[in-house]
Amino acid sequence: MEISDGEGFGIFADVNTKARGPSRHRGSNHFAHRVCYGIGRAGGRRRKRPELDVETGLDDGGDRRVDVRTGCILDEGFDEELGNDGLFRLRHDRQQYIHPTAAFTICTNCYPDPVPTDTNDLATSGLRIDIARLAARLADLADIGRIEGTEGSCRLALTDEDRAGRDLVVTWMRDLGLAVSIDGIGNIVAQTPGEGAPVMCGSHIDTVRTGGRYDGNLGVLAGLEVIETIQASGVQLDRPLAVGIFTDEEGARFAPDMLGSLVYVGDLPLEEALDIVAIDGAVLGDELDRIGYGGTAPVPGQVPHAYVELHIEQGPVLEVEGVTIGAVEGVQGISWTEVTVAGQSNHAGTTPIALRKDPGYVAAACATFVRELALELGHPQVGTVGRIEFKPNLVNVVPASATFTVDLRNTDEATLVEAERRFGEFLRRTADDEGCQVTTTPLARFAPVTFDDRVIALVEGTASNLGYSVRRMPSGAGHDAQMLARVCPTAMVFTNSVNGLSHNPAEYTAPGDLQAGANVLLHTMLALTTMSFADAGR
Numbered sequence: 001m002e003i004s005d006g007e008g009f010g011i012f013a014d015v016n017t018k019a020r021g022p023s024r025h026r027g028s029n030h031f032a033h034r035v036c037y038g039i040g041r042a043g044g045r046r047r048k049r050p051e052l053d054v055e056t057g058l059d060d061g062g063d064r065r066v067d068v069r070t071g072c073i074l075d076e077g078f079d080e081e082l083g084n085d086g087l088f089r090l091r092h093d094r095q096q097y098i099h100p101t102a103a104f105t106i107c108t109n110c111y112p113d114p115v116p117t118d119t120n121d122l123a124t125s126g127l128r129i130d131i132a133r134l135a136a137r138l139a140d141l142a143d144i145g146r147i148e149g150t151e152g153s154c155r156l157a158l159t160d161e162d163r164a165g166r167d168l169v170v171t172w173m174r175d176l177g178l179a180v181s182i183d184g185i186g187n188i189v190a191q192t193p194g195e196g197a198p199v200m201c202g203s204h205i206d207t208v209r210t211g212g213r214y215d216g217n218l219g220v221l222a223g224l225e226v227i228e229t230i231q232a233s234g235v236q237l238d239r240p241l242a243v244g245i246f247t248d249e250e251g252a253r254f255a256p257d258m259l260g261s262l263v264y265v266g267d268l269p270l271e272e273a274l275d276i277v278a279i280d281g282a283v284l285g286d287e288l289d290r291i292g293y294g295g296t297a298p299v300p301g302q303v304p305h306a307y308v309e310l311h312i313e314q315g316p317v318l319e320v321e322g323v324t325i326g327a328v329e330g331v332q333g334i335s336w337t338e339v340t341v342a343g344q345s346n347h348a349g350t351t352p353i354a355l356r357k358d359p360g361y362v363a364a365a366c367a368t369f370v371r372e373l374a375l376e377l378g379h380p381q382v383g384t385v386g387r388i389e390f391k392p393n394l395v396n397v398v399p400a401s402a403t404f405t406v407d408l409r410n411t412d413e414a415t416l417v418e419a420e421r422r423f424g425e426f427l428r429r430t431a432d433d434e435g436c437q438v439t440t441t442p443l444a445r446f447a448p449v450t451f452d453d454r455v456i457a458l459v460e461g462t463a464s465n466l467g468y469s470v471r472r473m474p475s476g477a478g479h480d481a482q483m484l485a486r487v488c489p490t491a492m493v494f495t496n497s498v499n500g501l502s503h504n505p506a507e508y509t510a511p512g513d514l515q516a517g518a519n520v521l522l523h524t525m526l527a528l529t530t531m532s533f534a535d536a537g538r
Protein backbone atom coordinates (compact mmCIF):
# COMPACT_ATOMS: atom_id res chain seq x y z
CA MET A 1 0.00 0.00 0.00
CA GLU A 2 1.34 3.38 -0.99
CA ILE A 3 0.37 6.58 0.80
CA SER A 4 0.50 9.84 -1.08
CA ASP A 5 -0.77 13.39 -0.97
CA GLY A 6 -4.04 13.73 -2.78
CA GLU A 7 -4.05 16.90 -4.83
CA GLY A 8 -3.76 19.15 -1.81
CA PHE A 9 -6.93 18.10 -0.06
CA GLY A 10 -5.74 15.32 2.17
CA ILE A 11 -4.06 11.98 2.23
CA PHE A 12 -5.31 8.94 0.44
CA ALA A 13 -3.99 5.52 -0.11
CA ASP A 14 -4.08 3.58 -3.31
CA VAL A 15 -4.70 -0.05 -2.63
CA ASN A 16 -3.03 -2.50 -4.93
CA THR A 17 -1.34 -0.14 -7.36
CA LYS A 18 0.54 -2.68 -9.41
CA ALA A 19 1.63 -0.65 -12.39
CA ARG A 20 1.26 -1.95 -15.90
CA GLY A 21 1.91 -0.57 -19.31
CA PRO A 22 -0.88 0.45 -21.63
CA SER A 23 -3.19 -2.46 -22.22
CA ARG A 24 -3.09 -4.02 -25.62
CA HIS A 25 -5.84 -6.53 -25.32
CA ARG A 26 -7.72 -7.94 -28.21
CA GLY A 27 -11.18 -6.90 -29.22
CA SER A 28 -13.71 -4.63 -27.69
CA ASN A 29 -12.71 -5.11 -24.08
CA HIS A 30 -9.33 -3.48 -24.50
CA PHE A 31 -10.53 -0.19 -23.07
CA ALA A 32 -11.80 -1.45 -19.79
CA HIS A 33 -8.53 -1.34 -18.00
CA ARG A 34 -9.32 1.39 -15.55
CA VAL A 35 -10.51 0.89 -12.05
CA CYS A 36 -11.11 3.60 -9.53
CA TYR A 37 -10.96 2.80 -5.90
CA GLY A 38 -9.10 3.72 -2.82
CA ILE A 39 -9.52 5.49 0.44
CA GLY A 40 -9.89 9.22 0.50
CA ARG A 41 -10.92 12.08 2.67
CA ALA A 42 -14.54 13.13 2.24
CA GLY A 43 -14.87 15.74 -0.48
CA GLY A 44 -11.96 14.29 -2.42
CA ARG A 45 -12.21 13.89 -6.09
CA ARG A 46 -10.83 11.38 -8.52
CA ARG A 47 -8.28 8.86 -7.42
CA LYS A 48 -5.51 7.16 -9.26
CA ARG A 49 -6.81 4.27 -11.25
CA PRO A 50 -4.74 1.13 -11.09
CA GLU A 51 -5.12 -1.22 -13.99
CA LEU A 52 -6.73 -4.58 -13.89
CA ASP A 53 -7.00 -7.62 -16.04
CA VAL A 54 -9.80 -6.93 -18.44
CA GLU A 55 -9.80 -10.36 -19.97
CA THR A 56 -11.25 -11.83 -16.84
CA GLY A 57 -12.87 -8.78 -15.31
CA LEU A 58 -10.95 -9.63 -12.14
CA ASP A 59 -8.47 -7.33 -10.51
CA ASP A 60 -4.96 -8.29 -9.53
CA GLY A 61 -6.20 -10.03 -6.39
CA GLY A 62 -8.22 -12.33 -8.62
CA ASP A 63 -11.26 -12.40 -6.38
CA ARG A 64 -13.30 -9.29 -7.12
CA ARG A 65 -15.74 -8.81 -9.95
CA VAL A 66 -15.22 -5.59 -11.82
CA ASP A 67 -17.53 -3.91 -14.29
CA VAL A 68 -15.35 -3.92 -17.41
CA ARG A 69 -16.97 -0.81 -18.80
CA THR A 70 -16.63 1.51 -15.83
CA GLY A 71 -13.97 -0.23 -13.82
CA CYS A 72 -16.21 -0.26 -10.75
CA ILE A 73 -15.77 -3.10 -8.30
CA LEU A 74 -19.02 -4.96 -8.12
CA ASP A 75 -18.65 -6.77 -4.81
CA GLU A 76 -19.42 -5.19 -1.46
CA GLY A 77 -15.83 -5.07 -0.22
CA PHE A 78 -15.48 -1.38 -0.77
CA ASP A 79 -18.91 -0.29 0.36
CA GLU A 80 -17.48 1.04 3.58
CA GLU A 81 -18.09 4.38 5.19
CA LEU A 82 -16.11 6.80 7.32
CA GLY A 83 -13.51 5.06 9.46
CA ASN A 84 -12.45 6.20 12.95
CA ASP A 85 -9.13 7.26 11.45
CA GLY A 86 -11.00 10.15 9.84
CA LEU A 87 -10.52 8.64 6.41
CA PHE A 88 -13.42 7.93 4.18
CA ARG A 89 -13.66 4.83 2.05
CA LEU A 90 -15.27 5.32 -1.32
CA ARG A 91 -18.55 3.55 -1.79
CA HIS A 92 -19.56 2.54 -5.24
CA ASP A 93 -22.99 4.00 -5.85
CA ARG A 94 -24.15 2.84 -9.20
CA GLN A 95 -26.47 4.29 -11.74
CA GLN A 96 -27.61 1.47 -13.96
CA TYR A 97 -28.51 1.84 -17.54
CA ILE A 98 -29.62 -1.28 -19.34
CA HIS A 99 -29.01 -1.09 -23.05
CA PRO A 100 -30.35 -3.76 -25.45
CA THR A 101 -26.84 -5.09 -25.99
CA ALA A 102 -25.06 -4.13 -22.80
CA ALA A 103 -25.48 -2.92 -19.25
CA PHE A 104 -23.74 0.29 -18.22
CA THR A 105 -22.79 0.91 -14.66
CA ILE A 106 -21.73 4.43 -13.84
CA CYS A 107 -20.24 4.86 -10.39
CA THR A 108 -21.17 8.23 -8.93
CA ASN A 109 -18.27 8.09 -6.51
CA CYS A 110 -15.64 7.27 -9.07
CA TYR A 111 -16.97 10.06 -11.22
CA PRO A 112 -18.48 12.55 -8.77
CA ASP A 113 -19.66 15.93 -9.92
CA PRO A 114 -16.88 18.27 -8.89
CA VAL A 115 -17.77 21.28 -6.79
CA PRO A 116 -17.18 24.63 -8.47
CA THR A 117 -14.76 26.80 -6.54
CA ASP A 118 -15.49 30.08 -8.20
CA THR A 119 -18.76 31.08 -9.71
CA ASN A 120 -20.93 34.13 -9.72
CA ASP A 121 -24.10 32.59 -11.03
CA LEU A 122 -25.84 30.62 -8.33
CA ALA A 123 -28.74 29.71 -10.59
CA THR A 124 -26.60 27.70 -12.96
CA SER A 125 -23.40 26.88 -11.08
CA GLY A 126 -24.73 23.61 -9.74
CA LEU A 127 -25.91 22.30 -13.11
CA ARG A 128 -24.30 19.05 -14.24
CA ILE A 129 -24.92 16.84 -17.23
CA ASP A 130 -26.27 13.30 -16.81
CA ILE A 131 -23.49 10.94 -17.86
CA ALA A 132 -25.74 7.87 -17.94
CA ARG A 133 -28.08 9.59 -20.41
CA LEU A 134 -25.15 10.73 -22.57
CA ALA A 135 -23.54 7.26 -22.53
CA ALA A 136 -26.88 5.71 -23.48
CA ARG A 137 -27.25 7.96 -26.52
CA LEU A 138 -23.66 7.29 -27.58
CA ALA A 139 -24.37 3.55 -27.37
CA ASP A 140 -27.63 3.81 -29.30
CA LEU A 141 -25.98 5.80 -32.09
CA ALA A 142 -22.98 3.41 -32.18
CA ASP A 143 -25.43 0.54 -32.80
CA ILE A 144 -26.20 2.03 -36.21
CA GLY A 145 -23.60 0.73 -38.64
CA ARG A 146 -22.04 -1.28 -35.82
CA ILE A 147 -18.88 -3.12 -36.92
CA GLU A 148 -19.52 -6.70 -35.87
CA GLY A 149 -17.69 -7.78 -32.74
CA THR A 150 -16.44 -4.27 -31.86
CA GLU A 151 -17.63 -1.09 -30.15
CA GLY A 152 -17.13 0.86 -33.37
CA SER A 153 -19.29 1.89 -36.28
CA CYS A 154 -19.15 2.50 -40.00
CA ARG A 155 -21.39 5.33 -41.15
CA LEU A 156 -19.72 6.82 -44.21
CA ALA A 157 -21.23 10.15 -45.25
CA LEU A 158 -24.62 9.99 -47.00
CA THR A 159 -24.89 6.20 -46.94
CA ASP A 160 -27.95 4.35 -45.60
CA GLU A 161 -26.16 4.06 -42.25
CA ASP A 162 -25.55 7.81 -42.15
CA ARG A 163 -29.24 8.33 -42.88
CA ALA A 164 -30.27 6.02 -40.04
CA GLY A 165 -27.89 7.81 -37.65
CA ARG A 166 -29.28 11.19 -38.70
CA ASP A 167 -32.86 9.95 -38.31
CA LEU A 168 -32.14 8.81 -34.76
CA VAL A 169 -30.47 12.04 -33.64
CA VAL A 170 -33.12 14.20 -35.33
CA THR A 171 -35.76 12.23 -33.41
CA TRP A 172 -33.95 13.07 -30.18
CA MET A 173 -33.73 16.73 -31.22
CA ARG A 174 -37.47 16.86 -31.91
CA ASP A 175 -38.21 15.03 -28.64
CA LEU A 176 -36.49 17.91 -26.86
CA GLY A 177 -38.79 20.35 -28.66
CA LEU A 178 -35.96 21.91 -30.68
CA ALA A 179 -36.51 23.64 -34.02
CA VAL A 180 -34.65 21.47 -36.54
CA SER A 181 -33.46 22.93 -39.83
CA ILE A 182 -31.65 21.15 -42.66
CA ASP A 183 -29.70 23.11 -45.26
CA GLY A 184 -28.79 22.46 -48.88
CA ILE A 185 -25.68 20.41 -48.05
CA GLY A 186 -27.49 18.36 -45.38
CA ASN A 187 -26.18 20.13 -42.28
CA ILE A 188 -28.67 19.77 -39.44
CA VAL A 189 -29.08 22.54 -36.85
CA ALA A 190 -31.36 22.18 -33.81
CA GLN A 191 -32.07 25.29 -31.80
CA THR A 192 -33.87 26.29 -28.62
CA PRO A 193 -36.42 29.12 -28.74
CA GLY A 194 -35.24 32.67 -28.10
CA GLU A 195 -34.01 35.89 -29.63
CA GLY A 196 -30.63 36.65 -31.17
CA ALA A 197 -27.79 34.62 -32.60
CA PRO A 198 -27.40 31.30 -30.79
CA VAL A 199 -24.46 29.97 -28.84
CA MET A 200 -23.71 26.95 -30.98
CA CYS A 201 -21.94 23.67 -30.45
CA GLY A 202 -21.82 20.61 -32.67
CA SER A 203 -19.67 18.23 -34.63
CA HIS A 204 -20.37 15.34 -37.02
CA ILE A 205 -21.89 11.86 -36.94
CA ASP A 206 -20.39 10.46 -40.13
CA THR A 207 -17.46 8.12 -39.52
CA VAL A 208 -14.51 6.65 -41.36
CA ARG A 209 -14.87 3.02 -42.47
CA THR A 210 -13.38 1.83 -39.18
CA GLY A 211 -14.88 4.45 -36.90
CA GLY A 212 -15.17 4.57 -33.14
CA ARG A 213 -18.22 5.68 -31.16
CA TYR A 214 -16.84 8.98 -29.83
CA ASP A 215 -15.24 10.82 -32.76
CA GLY A 216 -17.74 13.55 -33.68
CA ASN A 217 -20.68 11.79 -32.07
CA LEU A 218 -19.58 13.05 -28.66
CA GLY A 219 -19.72 16.70 -29.71
CA VAL A 220 -23.23 16.35 -31.09
CA LEU A 221 -24.71 14.19 -28.33
CA ALA A 222 -23.03 16.19 -25.54
CA GLY A 223 -24.65 19.25 -27.14
CA LEU A 224 -28.07 17.59 -26.81
CA GLU A 225 -27.19 16.62 -23.24
CA VAL A 226 -26.28 20.24 -22.43
CA ILE A 227 -29.60 21.46 -23.82
CA GLU A 228 -31.59 18.78 -22.00
CA THR A 229 -29.80 19.61 -18.73
CA ILE A 230 -30.57 23.32 -19.07
CA GLN A 231 -34.17 22.67 -20.10
CA ALA A 232 -34.72 20.45 -17.07
CA SER A 233 -33.29 23.12 -14.75
CA GLY A 234 -35.80 25.70 -15.95
CA VAL A 235 -33.03 28.31 -16.22
CA GLN A 236 -33.84 31.05 -18.72
CA LEU A 237 -30.95 32.15 -20.95
CA ASP A 238 -30.24 35.43 -22.73
CA ARG A 239 -29.71 33.65 -26.03
CA PRO A 240 -30.82 30.46 -27.74
CA LEU A 241 -28.53 27.45 -27.86
CA ALA A 242 -27.97 25.39 -30.99
CA VAL A 243 -26.34 22.09 -31.84
CA GLY A 244 -25.16 21.33 -35.37
CA ILE A 245 -24.43 18.13 -37.27
CA PHE A 246 -22.13 18.91 -40.19
CA THR A 247 -22.19 16.76 -43.32
CA ASP A 248 -19.14 14.71 -44.36
CA GLU A 249 -16.64 15.92 -41.79
CA GLU A 250 -14.46 12.89 -42.30
CA GLY A 251 -13.97 13.23 -46.03
CA ALA A 252 -13.66 9.46 -46.15
CA ARG A 253 -16.23 9.16 -48.95
CA PHE A 254 -16.33 12.66 -50.45
CA ALA A 255 -13.22 14.92 -50.42
CA PRO A 256 -12.53 17.40 -48.98
CA ASP A 257 -13.16 16.71 -45.32
CA MET A 258 -15.13 19.23 -43.23
CA LEU A 259 -17.23 19.70 -46.33
CA GLY A 260 -20.54 20.56 -44.62
CA SER A 261 -19.05 23.19 -42.33
CA LEU A 262 -17.07 24.66 -45.23
CA VAL A 263 -20.33 25.17 -47.13
CA TYR A 264 -22.05 26.39 -43.92
CA VAL A 265 -19.62 29.30 -43.58
CA GLY A 266 -19.91 30.15 -47.27
CA ASP A 267 -16.41 29.22 -48.42
CA LEU A 268 -17.46 26.50 -50.86
CA PRO A 269 -20.38 27.22 -53.21
CA LEU A 270 -23.26 24.76 -52.72
CA GLU A 271 -23.49 23.90 -56.44
CA GLU A 272 -19.83 22.96 -56.50
CA ALA A 273 -20.19 20.80 -53.39
CA LEU A 274 -23.24 18.98 -54.77
CA ASP A 275 -21.22 17.91 -57.85
CA ILE A 276 -18.46 16.22 -55.85
CA VAL A 277 -18.00 12.56 -56.80
CA ALA A 278 -17.44 9.93 -54.10
CA ILE A 279 -14.70 7.31 -54.09
CA ASP A 280 -17.48 4.85 -55.03
CA GLY A 281 -18.57 7.01 -57.99
CA ALA A 282 -21.75 8.42 -56.43
CA VAL A 283 -22.52 12.12 -56.81
CA LEU A 284 -22.95 14.01 -53.55
CA GLY A 285 -26.14 15.82 -54.54
CA ASP A 286 -27.77 12.56 -55.67
CA GLU A 287 -26.84 10.82 -52.45
CA LEU A 288 -28.16 13.71 -50.37
CA ASP A 289 -31.52 13.51 -52.18
CA ARG A 290 -31.56 9.71 -51.96
CA ILE A 291 -31.29 9.75 -48.16
CA GLY A 292 -33.72 12.66 -47.88
CA TYR A 293 -31.35 15.19 -46.36
CA GLY A 294 -31.12 17.79 -49.10
CA GLY A 295 -32.84 20.55 -47.10
CA THR A 296 -34.11 24.03 -47.80
CA ALA A 297 -32.37 26.10 -45.12
CA PRO A 298 -30.05 28.58 -46.85
CA VAL A 299 -26.27 28.39 -47.00
CA PRO A 300 -24.22 30.13 -45.81
CA GLY A 301 -26.03 29.38 -42.54
CA GLN A 302 -26.81 31.79 -39.73
CA VAL A 303 -23.72 33.15 -37.99
CA PRO A 304 -23.66 31.96 -34.37
CA HIS A 305 -22.87 34.30 -31.47
CA ALA A 306 -20.03 31.87 -30.67
CA TYR A 307 -19.16 28.23 -31.38
CA VAL A 308 -17.57 25.64 -29.12
CA GLU A 309 -16.97 22.01 -30.06
CA LEU A 310 -16.31 19.14 -27.67
CA HIS A 311 -14.23 16.38 -29.28
CA ILE A 312 -12.03 13.51 -28.21
CA GLU A 313 -8.35 14.39 -28.57
CA GLN A 314 -7.62 11.49 -30.98
CA GLY A 315 -4.04 11.63 -29.76
CA PRO A 316 -2.08 10.66 -26.65
CA VAL A 317 -1.11 13.98 -25.05
CA LEU A 318 -3.81 14.35 -22.37
CA GLU A 319 -3.49 10.72 -21.30
CA VAL A 320 0.30 10.79 -21.16
CA GLU A 321 0.28 13.99 -19.11
CA GLY A 322 -2.59 12.91 -16.88
CA VAL A 323 -4.62 16.01 -17.75
CA THR A 324 -8.43 15.79 -18.03
CA ILE A 325 -9.33 18.67 -20.36
CA GLY A 326 -7.64 20.28 -23.36
CA ALA A 327 -8.42 23.93 -24.14
CA VAL A 328 -7.73 23.85 -27.86
CA GLU A 329 -5.90 26.88 -29.20
CA GLY A 330 -6.13 26.06 -32.87
CA VAL A 331 -5.85 23.46 -35.58
CA GLN A 332 -2.79 22.65 -37.59
CA GLY A 333 -2.81 23.32 -41.31
CA ILE A 334 -3.55 20.42 -43.66
CA SER A 335 -2.36 19.82 -47.20
CA TRP A 336 -3.66 16.77 -49.08
CA THR A 337 -2.51 15.99 -52.61
CA GLU A 338 -3.20 13.06 -54.88
CA VAL A 339 -0.30 12.25 -57.18
CA THR A 340 -0.48 10.07 -60.28
CA VAL A 341 2.75 8.94 -61.90
CA ALA A 342 2.54 7.42 -65.39
CA GLY A 343 5.38 5.33 -66.83
CA GLN A 344 5.91 2.28 -69.01
CA SER A 345 4.44 -1.07 -68.00
CA ASN A 346 6.87 -3.83 -68.86
CA HIS A 347 8.22 -7.30 -68.07
CA ALA A 348 9.82 -7.49 -64.62
CA GLY A 349 12.38 -10.03 -65.74
CA THR A 350 13.49 -8.80 -69.14
CA THR A 351 13.54 -5.01 -68.73
CA PRO A 352 16.93 -3.75 -67.51
CA ILE A 353 16.68 -1.31 -64.60
CA ALA A 354 18.35 1.49 -66.57
CA LEU A 355 15.69 1.26 -69.28
CA ARG A 356 12.69 1.35 -66.99
CA LYS A 357 10.11 4.08 -66.53
CA ASP A 358 8.85 2.76 -63.22
CA PRO A 359 6.07 4.71 -61.46
CA GLY A 360 6.25 2.25 -58.55
CA TYR A 361 9.80 3.34 -57.86
CA VAL A 362 8.85 7.03 -58.01
CA ALA A 363 5.95 6.50 -55.60
CA ALA A 364 8.11 4.58 -53.15
CA ALA A 365 10.87 7.21 -53.28
CA CYS A 366 8.28 9.91 -52.60
CA ALA A 367 6.88 8.02 -49.60
CA THR A 368 10.37 7.80 -48.14
CA PHE A 369 11.08 11.45 -48.90
CA VAL A 370 7.92 12.57 -47.06
CA ARG A 371 9.18 10.90 -43.87
CA GLU A 372 12.65 12.41 -44.23
CA LEU A 373 11.22 15.84 -44.96
CA ALA A 374 9.06 15.77 -41.81
CA LEU A 375 12.05 14.76 -39.70
CA GLU A 376 14.21 17.47 -41.22
CA LEU A 377 11.64 20.25 -40.74
CA GLY A 378 11.13 18.97 -37.21
CA HIS A 379 8.16 18.86 -34.82
CA PRO A 380 5.28 19.63 -35.35
CA GLN A 381 5.68 18.90 -39.07
CA VAL A 382 4.18 15.54 -39.97
CA GLY A 383 3.86 13.82 -43.35
CA THR A 384 2.07 10.68 -44.47
CA VAL A 385 1.65 8.66 -47.64
CA GLY A 386 -1.48 6.75 -46.68
CA ARG A 387 -2.64 5.27 -49.96
CA ILE A 388 -0.77 3.85 -52.96
CA GLU A 389 -2.37 2.05 -55.88
CA PHE A 390 -0.35 0.42 -58.64
CA LYS A 391 -1.67 -0.58 -62.02
CA PRO A 392 -1.83 -3.34 -63.01
CA ASN A 393 -0.65 -4.35 -59.50
CA LEU A 394 0.92 -7.67 -60.48
CA VAL A 395 3.96 -9.42 -59.10
CA ASN A 396 5.92 -9.66 -62.35
CA VAL A 397 4.95 -6.41 -64.09
CA VAL A 398 6.63 -2.99 -63.85
CA PRO A 399 3.59 -0.80 -63.08
CA ALA A 400 2.07 1.38 -65.78
CA SER A 401 1.01 3.90 -63.17
CA ALA A 402 1.05 4.62 -59.47
CA THR A 403 -1.44 6.83 -57.68
CA PHE A 404 -0.74 7.92 -54.12
CA THR A 405 -1.74 10.53 -51.57
CA VAL A 406 0.42 12.91 -49.57
CA ASP A 407 -0.82 14.38 -46.28
CA LEU A 408 1.34 17.21 -44.86
CA ARG A 409 0.44 19.10 -41.65
CA ASN A 410 1.91 21.88 -39.53
CA THR A 411 0.67 24.55 -37.12
CA ASP A 412 2.88 27.06 -38.95
CA GLU A 413 1.73 28.11 -42.41
CA ALA A 414 5.15 29.19 -43.66
CA THR A 415 6.71 25.82 -42.80
CA LEU A 416 3.78 23.99 -44.35
CA VAL A 417 4.24 25.93 -47.58
CA GLU A 418 7.96 25.08 -47.45
CA ALA A 419 7.11 21.38 -47.02
CA GLU A 420 4.77 21.50 -50.01
CA ARG A 421 7.37 23.26 -52.15
CA ARG A 422 10.14 20.82 -51.33
CA PHE A 423 7.94 17.79 -51.87
CA GLY A 424 6.87 19.18 -55.26
CA GLU A 425 10.51 19.68 -56.29
CA PHE A 426 11.49 16.17 -55.25
CA LEU A 427 8.51 14.65 -57.06
CA ARG A 428 9.26 16.41 -60.35
CA ARG A 429 12.99 15.69 -60.22
CA THR A 430 12.53 12.01 -59.38
CA ALA A 431 9.84 11.50 -62.03
CA ASP A 432 11.96 13.30 -64.67
CA ASP A 433 15.00 11.16 -63.89
CA GLU A 434 12.84 8.05 -64.27
CA GLY A 435 11.21 9.29 -67.48
CA CYS A 436 7.73 9.32 -65.95
CA GLN A 437 4.93 11.89 -66.19
CA VAL A 438 3.28 13.36 -63.12
CA THR A 439 -0.14 14.85 -62.46
CA THR A 440 -1.10 16.24 -59.06
CA THR A 441 -4.61 16.96 -57.78
CA PRO A 442 -5.09 19.01 -54.62
CA LEU A 443 -7.63 17.17 -52.41
CA ALA A 444 -7.70 19.59 -49.50
CA ARG A 445 -5.75 22.60 -48.33
CA PHE A 446 -6.48 24.36 -45.06
CA ALA A 447 -4.19 26.91 -43.47
CA PRO A 448 -3.53 26.57 -39.73
CA VAL A 449 -6.32 28.06 -37.62
CA THR A 450 -6.00 30.05 -34.42
CA PHE A 451 -9.07 30.04 -32.21
CA ASP A 452 -10.48 33.07 -30.35
CA ASP A 453 -8.40 33.98 -27.29
CA ARG A 454 -11.45 34.89 -25.24
CA VAL A 455 -13.16 31.56 -25.88
CA ILE A 456 -9.94 29.59 -25.28
CA ALA A 457 -9.50 31.38 -21.94
CA LEU A 458 -13.15 30.71 -21.10
CA VAL A 459 -12.77 26.98 -21.75
CA GLU A 460 -9.60 26.90 -19.68
CA GLY A 461 -11.13 28.84 -16.79
CA THR A 462 -14.36 26.84 -16.87
CA ALA A 463 -12.49 23.55 -16.68
CA SER A 464 -10.42 24.66 -13.77
CA ASN A 465 -13.42 26.17 -11.92
CA LEU A 466 -15.11 22.80 -12.25
CA GLY A 467 -12.10 21.16 -10.64
CA TYR A 468 -10.63 19.52 -13.74
CA SER A 469 -6.98 19.68 -14.69
CA VAL A 470 -6.59 21.51 -18.00
CA ARG A 471 -3.91 22.46 -20.50
CA ARG A 472 -3.84 24.49 -23.68
CA MET A 473 -2.95 22.51 -26.79
CA PRO A 474 -3.24 22.52 -30.58
CA SER A 475 -5.39 20.03 -32.45
CA GLY A 476 -3.58 17.56 -34.66
CA ALA A 477 -6.74 16.69 -36.56
CA GLY A 478 -9.07 18.87 -38.58
CA HIS A 479 -12.47 19.74 -37.09
CA ASP A 480 -15.64 21.58 -38.08
CA ALA A 481 -14.71 24.22 -35.47
CA GLN A 482 -11.94 25.48 -37.74
CA MET A 483 -14.55 26.42 -40.35
CA LEU A 484 -16.85 28.08 -37.81
CA ALA A 485 -13.81 30.03 -36.54
CA ARG A 486 -13.91 31.93 -39.84
CA VAL A 487 -17.25 33.53 -38.92
CA CYS A 488 -17.55 33.68 -35.13
CA PRO A 489 -15.53 33.45 -31.88
CA THR A 490 -14.66 29.77 -31.57
CA ALA A 491 -12.69 27.27 -29.51
CA MET A 492 -12.75 23.57 -28.70
CA VAL A 493 -12.77 21.31 -25.65
CA PHE A 494 -10.71 18.11 -25.82
CA THR A 495 -11.17 15.07 -23.66
CA ASN A 496 -8.74 12.20 -23.62
CA SER A 497 -8.52 9.20 -25.95
CA VAL A 498 -7.24 6.03 -24.31
CA ASN A 499 -3.94 5.03 -25.93
CA GLY A 500 -4.46 7.98 -28.30
CA LEU A 501 -6.54 5.70 -30.52
CA SER A 502 -9.06 7.08 -32.99
CA HIS A 503 -10.46 6.14 -36.40
CA ASN A 504 -10.43 2.69 -34.86
CA PRO A 505 -13.34 0.69 -33.40
CA ALA A 506 -11.32 0.38 -30.18
CA GLU A 507 -11.44 4.17 -29.68
CA TYR A 508 -12.36 4.74 -26.04
CA THR A 509 -12.92 7.58 -23.60
CA ALA A 510 -13.87 6.69 -20.02
CA PRO A 511 -17.27 7.83 -18.67
CA GLY A 512 -15.61 10.20 -16.21
CA ASP A 513 -13.78 11.95 -19.02
CA LEU A 514 -16.91 12.15 -21.17
CA GLN A 515 -18.67 13.64 -18.17
CA ALA A 516 -15.88 16.16 -17.57
CA GLY A 517 -15.87 17.24 -21.21
CA ALA A 518 -19.64 17.62 -21.35
CA ASN A 519 -19.71 19.62 -18.09
CA VAL A 520 -17.06 21.96 -19.47
CA LEU A 521 -19.12 22.30 -22.65
CA LEU A 522 -22.24 23.04 -20.55
CA HIS A 523 -20.65 25.81 -18.50
CA THR A 524 -18.72 27.27 -21.42
CA MET A 525 -21.97 27.56 -23.39
CA LEU A 526 -23.78 29.06 -20.41
CA ALA A 527 -21.05 31.68 -20.00
CA LEU A 528 -21.07 32.45 -23.73
CA THR A 529 -24.77 33.35 -23.60
CA THR A 530 -23.87 36.42 -21.53
CA MET A 531 -20.51 37.26 -23.09
CA SER A 532 -20.34 40.03 -25.67
CA PHE A 533 -17.89 40.05 -28.54
CA ALA A 534 -17.79 43.61 -29.73
CA ASP A 535 -15.35 42.85 -32.54
CA ALA A 536 -16.83 39.48 -33.46
CA GLY A 537 -16.91 38.30 -37.05
CA ARG A 538 -14.41 38.03 -39.83
Ligand SMILES: [Zn+2]
Pocket residue numbers: 204215216249311
Ligand atom coordinates in the same frame (compact mmCIF):
# COMPACT_ATOMS: atom_id res chain seq x y z
ZN1 LIG B 1 -14.21 14.11 -35.59
